[in-house]
Amino acid sequence: xxxxxxxxxxxxxxxxxxxxxxxxxxxxxxxxxxxxxxxxxxxxxxxxxxxxxxxxxxxxxxxxxxxxxxxxxxxxxxxxxxxxxxxxxxxxxxxxxxxxxxxxxxxxxxxxxxxxxxxxxxxxxxxxxxxxxxxxxxxxxxxxxxxxxxxxxxxxxxxxxxxxxxxxxxxxxxxxxxxxxxxxxxxxxxxxxxxxxxxxxxxxxxxxxxxxxxxxxxxxxxxxxxxxxxxxxxxxxxxxxxxxxxxxx
Amino acid sequence: xxxxxxxxxxxxxxxxxxxxxxxxxxxxxxxxxxxxxxxxxxxxxxxxxxxxxxxxxxxxxxxxxxxxxxxxxxxxxxxxxxxxxxxxxxxxxxxxxxxxxxxxxxxxxxxxxxxxxxxxxxxxxxxxxxxxxxxxxxxxxxxxxxxxxxxxxxxxxxxxxxxxxxxxxxxxxxxxxxxxxxxxxxxxxxxxxxxxxxxxxxxxxxxxxxxxxxxxxxxxxxxxxxxxxxxxxxxxxxxxxxxxxxxxx
DNA sequence: ATCAAACACGCAAATAATTGCAATTATGCT
DNA sequence: AGCATAATTGCAATTATTTGCGTGTTTGAT
Numbered sequence: 001x002x003x004x005x006x007x008x009x010x011x012x013x014x015x016x017x018x019x020x021x022x023x024x025x026x027x028x029x030x031x032x033x034x035x036x037x038x039x040x041x042x043x044x045x046x047x048x049x050x051x052x053x054x055x056x057x058x059x060x061x062x063x064x065x066x067x068x069x070x071x072x073x074x075x076x077x078x079x080x081x082x083x084x085x086x087x088x089x090x091x092x093x094x095x096x097x098x099x100x101x102x103x104x105x106x107x108x109x110x111x112x113x114x115x116x117x118x119x120x121x122x123x124x125x126x127x128x129x130x131x132x133x134x135x136x137x138x139x140x141x142x143x144x145x146x147x148x149x150x151x152x153x154x155x156x157x158x159x160x161x162x163x164x165x166x167x168x169x170x171x172x173x174x175x176x177x178x179x180x181x182x183x184x185x186x187x188x189x190x191x192x193x194x195x196x197x198x199x200x201x202x203x204x205x206x207x208x209x210x211x212x213x214x215x216x217x218x219x220x221x222x223x224x225x226x227x228x229x230x231x232x233x234x235x236x237x238x239x240x241x242x243x244x245x246x247x248x249x
Numbered sequence: 250x251x252x253x254x255x256x257x258x259x260x261x262x263x264x265x266x267x268x269x270x271x272x273x274x275x276x277x278x279x280x281x282x283x284x285x286x287x288x289x290x291x292x293x294x295x296x297x298x299x300x301x302x303x304x305x306x307x308x309x310x311x312x313x314x315x316x317x318x319x320x321x322x323x324x325x326x327x328x329x330x331x332x333x334x335x336x337x338x339x340x341x342x343x344x345x346x347x348x349x350x351x352x353x354x355x356x357x358x359x360x361x362x363x364x365x366x367x368x369x370x371x372x373x374x375x376x377x378x379x380x381x382x383x384x385x386x387x388x389x390x391x392x393x394x395x396x397x398x399x400x401x402x403x404x405x406x407x408x409x410x411x412x413x414x415x416x417x418x419x420x421x422x423x424x425x426x427x428x429x430x431x432x433x434x435x436x437x438x439x440x441x442x443x444x445x446x447x448x449x450x451x452x453x454x455x456x457x458x459x460x461x462x463x464x465x466x467x468x469x470x471x472x473x474x475x476x477x478x479x480x481x482x483x484x485x486x487x488x489x490x491x492x493x494x495x496x497x498x
Numbered sequence: 499a500t501c502a503a504a505c506a507c508g509c510a511a512a513t514a515a516t517t518g519c520a521a522t523t524a525t526g527c528t
Numbered sequence: 529a530g531c532a533t534a535a536t537t538g539c540a541a542t543t544a545t546t547t548g549c550g551t552g553t554t555t556g557a558t
Contacts, residue, residue, distance in 0.1 A: 003536070019254060022514075032538050037515070052253035053514065053545065122371055122378075122387070129371075129397050138371070138399050140389025140407070145378045150387050154407075158389070252546070271504075281548050286505070302504065302555065 001029065007039050014049055014058055021055040047110025059111060076230035080204050081105040083228045083249050084168060087202060090114050092165045095194050096124055098149040098187075099170035101204045103127060109134065118164065120155065120190065122148045144186070151186040159193040166200035173214035174205050176240035179221045181214035188216035195219045202226040210237060221246065250278065256288050263298055263307055270304040308432075322455060323353075325479035329453050330354040332477045332498050333417060336451060339363050341414045344443050345373055347398040347436075348419035350453045352376060358383065367413065369404065369439065371397045393435070400435040408442040415449035422463035423454050425489035428470045430463035437465035444468045451475040459486060470495065 006029055014020050022040065026033040044051035050059050081104040088094065091114060096102050098121035106117070106127050113133060119125055120139040128136045139159070141152025169191055173181040180195075180203060182188035195201050195218065207229050226247045231237065238248045255278055263269050271289065275282040293300040299308045330353040337343065340363060345351050347370035355366070355376050363382040368374055374387045388408070390401025418440055422430040429444075429452060431437035444450050444467065456478050475496045480486065487497045 019251065021251075033514080034516090034539080035537060038537085050253070052251055054251045057251070057253060057257075122375055125392055126371060126375070126397070129392060136392035137401075138387070138389050138392055140387050140399070140404070143374055143378060143385035143387055145380075145385075148375070148378050150389070152386075155389070158403075282504080283506095283549080284547060287547085 001031075003039070006031065006035075007043060010036075010039060010043065010056075011048060014056060019055060019057050023055075025055075045110070045112070047108060047113075050111060076206055077101045077104045078108070079230050080206075080228050081108055084202060084204060085109070086249075087166065087200070087226060088113070088115065092116070093118070093163075095119070095159075095164045095167040095198060097121065097167070097169040097191065097194070098124065099204075101170050101206075102168055105168060105204075106131075118159075118162070120150050122150070144184075149187070151190055156189060156193045159190070159197060162197055164194075164198045166202060167194050167198040168202045168204060169194065169218075171203050171205040171209055173209055173212040174203060174227075175211055175213055176221060176244065178213060178217065180218040180224065182216050182218050183214050185216050188218050191218040195223050200225045202228065204228045207231050207235075207237060250280075252288070255280065256292060259285075259288060259292065259305075260297055263305060268304060268306050272303075274304075322479075325455055326350045326353045327357075328479050329455075329477050330357050333451060333453060334358070335498075336415065336449070336475060337362070337364065341365070342367070342412075344368065344408075344413045344416040344447060346370065346416070346418040346440065346443070347373070348453075350419050350455075351417055354417060354453075355380075367408075367411070369399050371399070393433075398436070400439055405438060405442045408439070408446060411446055413443075413447045415451055416443050416447040417451045417453060418443065418467075420452050420454040420458055422458055422461045423452060423476075424460055424462055425470060425493065427462060427466065429467040429473065431465045431467050432463050434465050437467050440467040444472055449474045451477065453477045456480050456484075456486060 009029065010020060010025060013025070022033050022036045025036045029036070040049065040051045040056050043049050044056070047059065049056045077100055080101055084105050085108060093116045095118045096106065097119070102121065103123055106124055109128075109131060111132055116135045116137070117124075117128060118137045118139065120141070122138070125136050125138045128134050139150055139155045141150035141155045143150055169180070171180055172183045175181070180191070182191060201219075201224050203224050203226070205227065210229070221241070221244050224246050226249065227238070227241050228249055229238065233248045242248050258278065259269060259274060262274070271282050271285045274285045278285070289298065289300045289305045292298050293305065296308060298305045326349055329350055333354050334357060342365045344367045345355065346368070351370065352372055355373055358377075358380060360381055365384045365386070366377060367386045367388065369388040369390070371387070374385050377383050377385045388399055388404045390399035390404045392399055418429070420429055421432045424430070429440070431440060450468075450473050452473050452475070454476065459478065470490070470493050473495050475498065476487070476490050477498055478487065482498045491497050
């Protein structure tokens with residue numbers, strides 16, 4: 001039995017019973033407990049499970065009454081989130097925008113990730129509120145009910161006075177020539193301010209948003225460092241972005 | 250049963266009933282009382298609960314916007330919310346604090362109520378986000394994960410520069426002689442600032458909190474205009490408050 | 499003040515984790 | 529293919545964690 005195979009089996013057992021014991025796994029999979037422990041350690045580092053003395057528990061021990069399965073295009077967004085996660089390092093200071101893709105992203109943050117997150121999205125803050133190591137700062141302002149994000153002039157002030165390692169923004173439209181666009185004026189102003197203070201700008205967009213235009217410009221393509229979609233990074237659709245120096249993944 | 254598993258179970262029981270007894274836990278989880286005590290001690294060090302002689306209490310009530318029926322003392326709090334609602338008029342500007350009682354209150358706001366609500370509680374903002382006529386402004390700041398509220402110095406600044414018709418605050422302790430008290434320093438500072446800028450100060454407190462003291466003073470009894478409990482307004486327990494000019498209801 | 503319940507401390511047994519090391523197995527490269 | 533290198537695995541010795549029990553102390557309700 002291959003290592004990967006075994007690890008998948010471990011995860012599947014964990015899925016069923018919400019907990020696994022090192023001793024039991026060692027018997028049922030015919031490997032030493034050491035190996036099981038090494039597997040568990042590895043999986044724990046990937047955030048796939050929570051390693052504890054004697055075995056492991058599902059990370060989703062928490063009561064997520066959150067409607068994860070109601071997210072549109074859940075699979076695609078999860079894939080994008082996984083790609084985005086590779087860009088994040090311990091001790092980073094991030095600004096994370098609204099949208100379900102970002103919600104997906106913070107949902108897969110491994111438990112040992114120690115970062116600081118600034119956000120204006122209430123669902124994002126909520127979901128991070130039970131993460132053990134992440135510090136969350138929520139920007140305040142008037143609540144835009146439709147998207148459950150806050151906006152306000154003060155907020156743009158606040159943002160302008162900070163710096164962050166990276167920002168993760170979704171897009172309502174992106175285009176090789178024009179750049180990143182936004183439907184809502186207030187949100188566009190907000191994102192404009194965010195882009196200015198971040199070393200690394202990461203845009204997450206499903207391919208259907210590519211080459212669609214919206215009313216308000218956030219920034220030109222030259223400000224964007226990474227573009228994440230659900231497609232293969234060498235897709236021809238994305239060639240234009242690669243040519244302009246955007247890291248596509 | 251694994252240690253972590255047990256601790257999670259303890260926390261989950263605690264969440265439901267707001268208190269746990271070492272003896273009961275020892276029986277229901279089939280471990281010695283020593284083990285329970287050690288668990289409680291450990292969890293207390295992590296700030297997950299407050300250890301007391303004989304068991305443990307919740308340190309701060311974590312609010313789940315979704316699971317209304319699990320709110321502790323739901324009936325009492327609903328009753329208090331109904332009383333509080335009588336104090337609210339159209340076009341009011343209110344500051345509403347955290348806690349499940351306030352959550353209950355905003356839950357029964359009639360759909361045609363047109364007011365402006367300032368809050369630092371994320372669950373409150375969430376719940377109001379689907380109300381058609383209420384404008385919600387969320388104060389920003391560092392997220393205190395246990396209670397899902399935000400705090401911060403900026404926030405006190407912001408509050409000091411506004412005025413509101415009334416504020417609705419829960420109490421972690423109130424006493425005729427001392428006044429309103431709070432467990433957490435940062436929250437106490439926050440409430441202090443709020444009380445200063447509100448024309449009408451409404452405190453909501455279950456009777457069990459009456460005459461209990463906490464570490465940090467928010468304000469004296471003279472600043473409090475209304476006291477809402479689940480008891481009859483002419484209860485003898487509340488006589489002291491009435492004598493000092495507090496409207497008890 | 500009294501007394502049972504709750505607690506803290508140390509100890510010992512059992513179980514689990516870690517580490518270094520050697521044997522085996524996979525992988526990449528010419 | 530053949531070889532070098534890296535990864536994986538099991539083993540043994542050591543270390544750490546968990547747990548229950550005995551002892552003596554503290555607590556808090558009457």
